[in-house]
Amino acid sequence: MARVRDLWTKTIKGDDGKLVKAPTARHGQGKRWLACWTGQDGKEATKAFDVKTQASSYATRMEADRLRGTYVDPRQGQQRLREYGEEKWLPSQLHLRPNSVELYEQHLRKHIYPRLGDRRMATLARSDMKAFVTAVSAVLAPSTVATVFSVLRALMNAAVDDGVIPANPCTRVPLPRVDPRVVEPLPAKAILALAEAITPRYRLAVWLGAGLGLREGEALGLVLPRVDFLRRKVEVRYQLQRGKLVELKTKASKRTLPADDLVLAEISAHMQKWKPGPQDLIITNRSNKPVGRSSFWECWADAVAAAGLPKGTRFHDLRHFYASGLIKANIGPKVIQSRLGHAKIAETFDVYGHLFPDDEELGRGAIETMIASARAEQERNRGAK
Known part of the structure; x- marks a missing residue:
């Protein structure tokens, strides 16, 4: 009572x-x-x-x-946000892949803890969350702000579930508008420049991205048994995360791709210079071990600069080049979806819809032809009576 x-x-x-x-x-x-x-x-x-x-x-x-x-026990809310995040929330994210955990850790350490880490959980209000968004928006792009805030929102949601706070103060907090990124594929000469500029051990990664549409982790995680030179196909089954091979996270990501002779030749040339690493990894570092993300990013940034490309050019832009090539070859959207490993066709259209032909004259006369054919058949039937 x-x-x-x-x-x-x-x-x-x-x-x-x-x-x-x-x-x-x-x-x-x-x-x-x-x-x-x-x-x-x-x-x-x-x-x-x-x-x-x-x-x-x-x-x-x-x-x-x-x-x-x-x-909600008021004593629970007296713990500080940093304490809850480090001791309870992040260690409980066992369902996340290593790369996701690393990304969460970065956002917490760089953006969330410096601004809110010493605050007691029960004292955080919606006004604090709005102030946080304003602060990080001054130094981060809108898309990154949304990503960082999603981590904070997930942490506070867990705090509600754990009985630390009664409600999530992150609800109904407006975020800066994220303008959709319009993909502008790299020109073919840029691919050649990147392949020549990057350190030779990583040259093949450029061709796996541009020639097969592989993501960075998929390219660095390609193993020799998954390359079929006779059938000219490459199976994408794994990705490299934190130096370890892991299964791809979605069923759609697992795919078998037809490989051009150009790509197969690059694989052969690479294998003649460097033997496979652990678990038959094709691309390795100087110690013949799995490639570290930080060292690869450093080499990539150097190659981008040497090739004279914009500073923000990403490895993922090679994948856009591959997709644009398939579109120019009049490959159907469903096939492109499969080749890219998209789970839904909507994702393919959202990213590459503007690259598909959009001629106002396309389809003109199609309906008229169908009606004319039906009328002709009617006339033939009348004449036969």
């Missing part, structure tokens, strides 16, 4: 045997009124107030929350 205790006085028997109020040892010190209620564990929980009505209202609200099943 909810109740309020007076911490400054106590009831004792007077000399005449009657009950009287007497000062306690803490009389006049600290907050006087103690709100008391039954916690979720069945034990008494308390919180001190200066004003009796405030203590009474708080105790009543806590008791009502317990009965409704929405009770």
Whole structure:
């Protein structure tokens, strides 16, 4: 039951045997009124107030929350956001792949903890989240702001589920508008320049991206048994993450691709210079071990600069080059979806829809031809009667 205790006085028997109020040892010190209620564990929980009505209202609200099943222990909310993130939330993300965990760690360490890490969870309000978005928007692109905020939102959602806070303060927080990125495929001469500029051990990765549309992890995780020189095909089954081969995360990502002679020749030339690494990895570093992401990114950035391409050119742009080549060859959208490993055709159209032919004259006369054919058949049937 909810109740309020007076911490400054106590009831004792007077000399005449009657009950009287007497000062306690803490009389006049600290907050006087103690709100008391039954916690979720069945034990008494308390919180001190200066004003009796405030203590009474708080105790009543806590008791009502317990009965409704929405009770949150106020002591839980006193832990700091950094403490909750490092000790409870991030270690529990066992369903995430290593690359995703690494990305979450980066966003927490670089953007979330410096601004909110020392705040107690229960004190965070929607206004704090809006201020956070404003602060990171000053230094990050809108798309990155959305990614960082999604990590913060997920952390706070987990805190609600764990009974640390009663509600997620990240709800209904406006984010900066993200303008859709219009893909502008690299020209063929840029592919040649990148292949020549990058360190020779990684030259093949350029051709796997541009010639097969492989993602960075897929290119660095290609193993020799998955290359069929006789049938001129390459099977994409794994990706390299944190130096380890892991299964691709979606069924659509697992695919078998027809390989041009150009790509197969590059694979052969690479194998003549360097032997396969652990688990038959084709591309390895100087120690013949799996390629580290940071070292590859450094080599890639150097190659981009040497090739005279814009600073933001990504490995993923090689994949866009591959897709644009398939579109120019009049390959159907469903085939392109399969080759790229997209789970849904909508993803293919969202990224590359603007590259497909869009001639206003396309289709002109198609309906007329169909109607004319039907009319001709009607006339033939009438003449036969």
